Amino acid sequence: MNIRKIECLIAENVFGWKTTYYQNIDIISAFTEDEEISIPDHFSPTSDITDSWKVIKELRYKGIYVTIDSMNCTVTAFVMKEDQTPPYNYRSTLATEQCESIEMNDLPLKICLVALKSLGVNVEGIVT
Template sequence: MDLRAIDCLIAEKVMGWRLENRRVNIWGQEIGFWVNPKINRIVAKYSGFREESFSPSTNIADAWQVVEKLKIAVIPQAGEPPKNMKYLAEIDRRPLGGYYQAFAKTAPLAICLVALKAVGVEVEVNEQ
């Protein structure tokens, strides 16, 4: 799965947002907006070609929203983590819930992978 698809899964499955497409008059493009249904407000733009897109898999500021929502610990690795991955993200909800961990080359991607695991979505990353 590519990073853009991971970003969309995070917005929908973890953050609880819904995607609304709206037609924009610039080149007839359709731009999406992530809407938080609880407050009925646009919380992020969705676009593959604009910098203001919600990109938690690559943007640490966006990933931090996920950290705050799920209370994730991000740990730089010392020693030899699997597949030369540099970061480990963990969610530990024991004894009431589960324990989840994910390794990745970047902190934002590790955050996204562990967040998806915590909501029951396993992904394999194409771009690391």
């Protein structure tokens, strides 16, 4: 699994940054409308829960919500349906990932995968 590639896709698709990935030095440069920034090594939404919450927060600006179900060990992304009245089919599921367990080492990666899938990014070739 190419973790840094997933983080590059998160930067592009969730945060809207244009990126260049330098594989030989494992650095991602991001370009915003105003300036070029380098995504620091310590920015790792696939392994750091603090950065994963930033992904969840950014998705909410796009109208996508993420739930974490500790009983079933799943992470799910969904959108609210405006034309339905709760609790009757009030949300539409975009993506779901099954976790081995809801622990800090597994959860951030699953959040990232659900985020990418909910935005229509194909991660099948990246995740093995």
